[in-house]
Amino acid sequence: MVNAFDLVWLIAALPFLSFVVSVTVGRWLPKEGALPGIAATAGSLALSLWAFLTVRSSGAHYENELYTWIDAGGFELTFGVLVDPLSSMMLVLVSLVAFLVHVFSMGYMNDDELHREKGGFPRYYAGLGLFSASMLAFVFSSNLLMAFMFFELVGLCSWILIGFWFREEAPPSAAKKAFLVTRFGDYFFLVGVVGILVTFGTSGFADGGFPQIASHFLETGEGADHIWVPGDLDTQTWFSILGLLVLGGVIGKSAQFPLHTWLPDAMEGPTPVSALIHAATMVAAGVYLVARMFGFYAGLPTVLAIIAFIGGFTALFAASMGVVKDDIKQVLAYSTISQYGYMMLALGVGGYVAASFHLLNHAFFKALLFLGAGAVIVATHHHQDMWKLGGLKREMPVTYYTFLAGSLALAGIVPFSGFWSKDEVLYDALLIGLEQPLFLAAYAMGLLAVFLTGFYTFRMVFLTFHGEPRSEHAEHPEPLRWNTKGPLAVLGVLATVTGLLNMKPVAELIGNHDILYLENWLDSGTAANGGEWMGSLTYHHYGHLVHEVAGLHEGSPPPSAELAPIVFGAISLSLALGGALLAKSIYDVPEPERMTDRLGPVGRVVQRNYYLDEFQVWLATGVTEPVARASNTFDQGIIDGAVNATSSVSLFSGERVRRIQSGAVTNYVLVIVMSLIVFVVAVGIVGGWFL
């Protein structure tokens, strides 16, 4: 019988095959490459589900080497597959979203008149295929080096797809920005990968890999002989440096402050691509990487604090910008940054389950929202400005209700999925924050962001779907076909129900922890061969590390342990509802007003994204460029100058010295004779002949 685990590599190989097919023969196929992509991602989805169910039924982890790249005697660089609860869950999620995006793309790109004229679909589907393939391979990577390679490939694909309409002005520049900004972070990641390989001699994730070696050392102090540390640096400090270097790549990819600026610009790409980037690939890759090597981070309190603080700050910071945007895709872009901030916050406080849970829920509801926005955009002939939409509720009921489900999930309204995961994130942050004030600040920022999230989400819903149509196109939207409605319906259902996977407040209240399916899922694990306990990848192990090794203890919340989750869940729910109701009172009227103008200078600053883009441009032109120019001057003037001076001195002296060559034989003879005489006299003086 064929084992599901032996076919895991096919999950990434199938979309790659569709990429090859689209590139080579795509333009002669019906639908120009859409069908192979759909078939391939459907195959990946089926295989992922199979692997998922196999992990579930056998409780098995699976690790296998596929290919040894470099074998340097005791030091190997390999490509391998690691399937455990986390990666199998992520495989299902990524392949599902990729599949739905492929289906939706057929409606968004191929059926749409405006896009039909522009063409280039084989290139589009090739990009989608490669994007899915590299993300899926990234997800099942068994070591950090392989993960890094596919991480880079994901970045490359985002560049291809964001700049898909390369003949226009904005998309290529947005693509370049995305590429460069994430590459800036990836630079640190690469240094971190090399550092980890040098330090531990391995970059594997599973048992025996670097997270286990590191946490084992931090816990017991054993195994120091196998750990290389530069100079007399403290080992934990060195681990923290490595962790922060890898975190650089995470911050770039997951669009965390201050490297988030590429993401809103990336909205220039086709909308289904935005859905894929935001929900399942690219942006998710960063957070997934932290979760993947969480055993490494969990023992480092400094790094955890930085992760939590960046996450909390980004959640609030991005939400504040989402409030003032007029473009529906821009609002969604900032909401993505904000939501990934929550995941980082969760990881920073050791909420491994909460982060994975939010990653899962966010993937569904954000894919849903982007596809819904795409449906609106395609129906209204590419109007993205919410002030030109409105009143679409009547004409587009399927889109409206699914979009509403996604919005409720995003805003965190019970019982939609986002509520449960966001609440768990905040509750985990609060428990740690009660003991450590810094984490409490991160929690407070996250909590404040809940209000803003509720506000901007429903501002978007009301402006787009409620009220009266504010433009001709919004009045008569194009009808949509099954290939746009189908994915919306599937995601709408998922966004509504996935929250039931891990209802922490309910579980605490009724005292039944069996209903925490996700937590139990991420806590399971035995090795496939030999049945050995893969203890280093479980939530239990991570929790132990965070509490005992990193020393982040949970405080006890004010009411009893059973009631506290409910109480704090109610607080965040009321904040979200407050934001939603405020949005309703302002924008759910027949003639909504632009409130952003009344915000005065503050509004302008927020609307210009706190001038961060300008600041980064200034960094490039005002700081980097003068430094580069100064180094250029130094190089040309001092370094090259020294070389040139040497050569011109020899040239000049050579020019002078050669004048003694007269060409007359007599002169040469004279020189020879005189030299001989001088030599003999010199030898005589030294030899003492004349004394």
Add this chain to the structure above:
Amino acid sequence: MTVPVEWYLVLSAAVFCIGIFGILTRRNALIFLISVELMLNAANINLVAFSHFYGNATGQVFALFTIGLAAAEVAIGIGIILVLTRNFGEADVTLPTEMRW
């Protein structure tokens, strides 16, 4: 009574210096050639004198070689002087100065 070897050396040095003096002061290529012959023969005197001094015939044999060499040298030298005269009209060694940088 034999002549002491030092005298031969003094004679040889004197002939050699006359040769050098000729090369340094004269401009005629023929005189040049003659001066070079003088220097060569100064060396020959040395060879023969030492050969006699040590009672060993090798030096005298070597002097024969030098005489043969001098003959060849004169043949080439005369040829060069002929070309020189043909190109410049006279055999002045300071005239051809093209062979420099």
